[in-house]
Amino acid sequence: MVEIISKSWQDTEKLGSIVGEIVEKQKGIVLALTGELASGKTCFVKGLVKKICGSWWVHSPTFTIVNVYGSPPKVIHIDCYRISSYKELISIGVEELIGGESICVIEWADKVKEVLPSEYISIHFEHIEENIRKIYISDPSSILEQSLRDTFFPSETN
Incomplete structure (x- = not known):
């Protein structure tokens, strides 16, 4: 598991962009996002989608x-x-969309564990202070975790 501190919504969006760059070529990958309301899940998705699709109009599909x-x-x-x-x-x-050719990002994934594939990347957002979040990322293949360690903690990986 990798733990990353985000000090702003911009940091959270940038983390989404970095994750997007890492997972972009992996087909059928599922990112299961959990965390309380307003903890940064949608900001993260905005960064990921902008990186992969170039889309600037990203909003939460709550409704x-x-x-x-x-x-x-x-x-x-x-x-x-x-x-x-x-x-x-x-x-x-909706379960037909999970695990296909696309990258699937599921907010509030803890509510629908039964439809998650056997392997998925877990990303948990914890609200620490007004703008500070702890983001925990766990990847069963460790590919994403190692790439994030190399990016955020290069002195620890050498």
Whole structure:
């Protein structure tokens, strides 16, 4: 697990961009985002989508549940804040988008664990102070974790 401190929304968005650059070529990857309301999940997704798709209009799909970015779809952004059960996602066919060719980012993923693939990247956002967040990233393959260590803590990886 890698722990990163973000001191602003700009830092959080930049982290999303860095993660986007690392995972861009990995097909079918799922990023499961968790954390309380206003902890930085959507800021992170904005950075990731901007890096991968060049899109500047990124917003949380709280009411639409799903936003699709790129053509063909490069990033699928799912927001489960208003979802009460994984069965709701299944009933609208969203589980078919998970694990396909696109990168799938799921906010509030802890509410729908049942639809997550066996391997996914877990990213947890913890609100520390008004603008400070701790972001914990865990990747079963360790590829993302090692790349982030090399980027943020180069003296520790040598």
